[in-house]
Amino acid sequence: MTQKLLPGTQAPHFALLNADGHKVSLSDYLGRNVIVYFYPKAATPGCTTEACDFRDNLASLQSSGYEVLGISPDSPKKLEAFTGEFALTYPLLSDEDHAVALAYGAWGERIVDGHVVEGLVRSTVVLDAEGRVTLARYQIQAQGHVAALKAELGI
16 A cells, blocks of 8 residues: 655655656646646546546636646556547646556555456645645545535635
């Protein structure tokens, strides 16, 4: 099991490839609040719902001072197809070896079709401008997640 992040702790650094194959680093976002959300697999029903929900709410999140990064174990090529198919307008990052998910506490046991499996746990971590955790939620539901997150953030 991985250890979940707690508010007030410094978020682990990462540098991952995006859908275009370019490296994106957490340090690129220093000075900005960042919502980092982890999702299990591109183009699946729940992940598509969540990704499109973030896309549809991106303007209000950004106008409230938040950037959005999505992270999954998918390859950059799969992320490119997912981004294109659903016109996603924020970076999706490839964590193929799930090292970042482990560091953020987003890798562990989850239930799939009634069976306990090890894998990516749908999670969201909000970071302040200095990269400290302000909010961390694990085992979340895709449907309605962004609305609940906005309510928690006062947006």
